[in-house]
Ligand SMILES: [Zn+2]
């Protein structure tokens with residue numbers, strides 16, 4: 008869930024995540040994310056790079072220390088990225104008054120109170136958009152929930168179908184020069200099916216979230 012950060016430029020507690028990018032390794036989502044934030048007060052933009060990336064650059068800086076300039080280059084880059092985190096600290100939501108929140112329609116909480124939209128986050132990876140996530144906060148039971156847009160839901164069903172098709176194909180039509188290699192390839196097929204099941208669960212969860220939190224028209 009996203010938190011509000013204090014903007015280093017205008018000092019307002021108005022820095023919201025507007026976009027987040029997932030990082031992939033070996034074709035799989037790693038859970039590592041880069042966040043793009045925008046100040047709702049002065050429109051300043053801040054990018055929060057993942058700490059793993061910053062630490063890798065710190066290691067590079069150390070390794071390249073004998074070669075002065077590359078070492079300095081990585082050290083400055085890592086420092087700049089680390090500062091974006093510390094200069095724009097998280098602020099408690101309770102201390103925020105009169106800040107421009109995303110003006111999006113509200114949705115009903117499961118406790119039947121009206122929950123307001125507190126964040127709009129575009130999800131994606133490099134150039135592939137994975138839909139938009141709206142986050143809501145209920146003022147009565149303080150529950151937080153997220154609702155994905157149609158594209159985010161369609162994408163999940165698409166991902167589940169493609170993964171299942173690939174998995175089944177690999178299991179039913181094993182390829183490989185020997186029986187052992189065929190068997191190990193079938194193992195990959197099972198892994199694809201497992202990812203497909205995971206995507207299908209996410210799909211079902213997103214559909215459920217939309218249905219149980221209908222839009223509230225004022
Ligand atoms: Zn600002």
Ligand SMILES: [Zn+2]
Pocket residue numbers: 116117118119120145146147148149150
């Ligand atoms: Zn509630």
